[in-house]
Amino acid sequence: MKKCTRCLVPxxxxxxxxxxxxxxSVCRQVEYKDGKIDWDDRERQLNEIIDAYKNxxxxxxxxxxxxxxxxxxxxxxxxxxxxxxPLVVRYNHWGYRPKVQENNTMVFKKLGVDVVELTPNFHVxxxxxxxxxxxxxxxxxxxxxxxxxxxxxxxVRFETPLLFWGESTAEYHSWYTYEEMEEIDEKRFxxxxxxxxxxxxMYEFLQGRVEKRDLWMFNYPKRKDxxxxxxRSICLGNYIRWDTxxxxxxxxxxxxxxxxxxxxxxxEYHYEKVECTFQGMRDYSKFVKRxxxxxxxxxxxxxxxxxxxxxEALKLEEQYDGKRPASMDWFLKILDMSEDEYYEYL
Numbered sequence: 001m002k003k004c005t006r007c008l009v010p011x012x013x014x015x016x017x018x019x020x021x022x023x024x025s026v027c028r029q030v031e032y033k034d035g036k037i038d039w040d041d042r043e044r045q046l047n048e049i050i051d052a053y054k055n056x057x058x059x060x061x062x063x064x065x066x067x068x069x070x071x072x073x074x075x076x077x078x079x080x081x082x083x084x085x086p087l088v089v090r091y092n093h094w095g096y097r098p099k100v101q102e103n104n105t106m107v108f109k110k111l112g113v114d115v116v117e118l119t120p121n122f123h124v125x126x127x128x129x130x131x132x133x134x135x136x137x138x139x140x141x142x143x144x145x146x147x148x149x150x151x152x153x154x155x156v157r158f159e160t161p162l163l164f165w166g167e168s169t170a171e172y173h174s175w176y177t178y179e180e181m182e183e184i185d186e187k188r189f190x191x192x193x194x195x196x197x198x199x200x201x202m203y204e205f206l207q208g209r210v211e212k213r214d215l216w217m218f219n220y221p222k223r224k225d226x227x228x229x230x231x232r233s234i235c236l237g238n239y240i241r242w243d244t245x246x247x248x249x250x251x252x253x254x255x256x257x258x259x260x261x262x263x264x265x266x267x268e269y270h271y272e273k274v275e276c277t278f279q280g281m282r283d284y285s286k287f288v289k290r291x292x293x294x295x296x297x298x299x300x301x302x303x304x305x306x307x308x309x310x311x312e313a314l315k316l317e318e319q320y321d322g323k324r325p326a327s328m329d330w331f332l333k334i335l336d337m338s339e340d341e342y343y344e345y346l
Contacts, residue, residue: 002022004024006024006303006310007024007026007313008299008300008310008317010296012290012291012292013290014175015173017174026174026300029178032179033170039241046239049234050084057159059114061086061087062086062163062164063075063086063163063164064090064091064147066147067103067107067274068275069244069248069257070247072255073247073248074165074166075107075111076107076111076251078164078236080111080254086164087160088108088115088116089115090104090118091118091146092117092119093276093278095275096275097274097275097277099274100274100275120214124142124210124214128141131205132195132197132202133335135205137285137289138282138285139278139281139285139335141194141197141202143276144193144194144195145217146218149217149221152221155221161232162231162232163184163231163234165184165235166235167237168182168235168242172301175188175192181238183232183234183235184235186223190220198219199216200212200215200219203215243305244301245307248271258270262274262279262280263280263325264295264321265294265295265298266298266316273294279294281327281328284322293320293321295317295319296317299313299316299317300313
């Protein structure tokens, strides 16, 4: 399997390409981010957007929030740096770890914010997990669509058109580059999130096992409603230089936010994907299908940021990626699936 000659990214990552030197497109994008973007000008653009939306309604903006490192940093930045009044919107994917709930309570108290949580019917979620796994080898369809479409529904309902998401996908993929200034819109939702399956499709697939009205938060809002509201749904990482480890250090100092061990991840990355108990199985599924896992992803980021050599990273990748997760038996029980069926669906 071909890999980037600079980081560890393999050819099986969606949208990745390699140049004549064998360097992947993400490494080149990060070069552009570090060397060619005028971040002062990007900050000026951000301030112009804020001026157009601030103090126009109940809330200045919406911050989608999982309780992981990135959304905690987003919320801190919006409240403490930008001095905005946000509505925090959470999608409950039914996989929160207890420590994440403790962190969330602490963060909300320290920052003083209003919070709305979308908690879908677990019976519906279980059906969606199983169906999307059978059809796409990915049980997270409900989470991808619920987080993005559900939050947009709240923007319409609360008449709050400005939304702040986290880093640009140019940090990890080549769906968009840093020059394109990606926005979190319906085009992106259909390209990256719903895997070619709409909520209406799911209703047909499930053949009466759920009601159509159970699926509203998984379908994107009507375009006319978003246009009327003049929604701007932006990546904060397109306007400030994003550095995950620096962000983690900051929220640790400012908010006492802390991570904890996640299976399949070296201990130094204790902050990574702590919000979901299904993460170990998701990473393992990716390894089975595509030949790389979470360690590969994290180590590649550190190589790009000069924090690890490729040789150091290769040793850690071999040590951590591709191991059967301890959570597999628990996961199979939830979906009432045998291990043989799991591999067959993948």
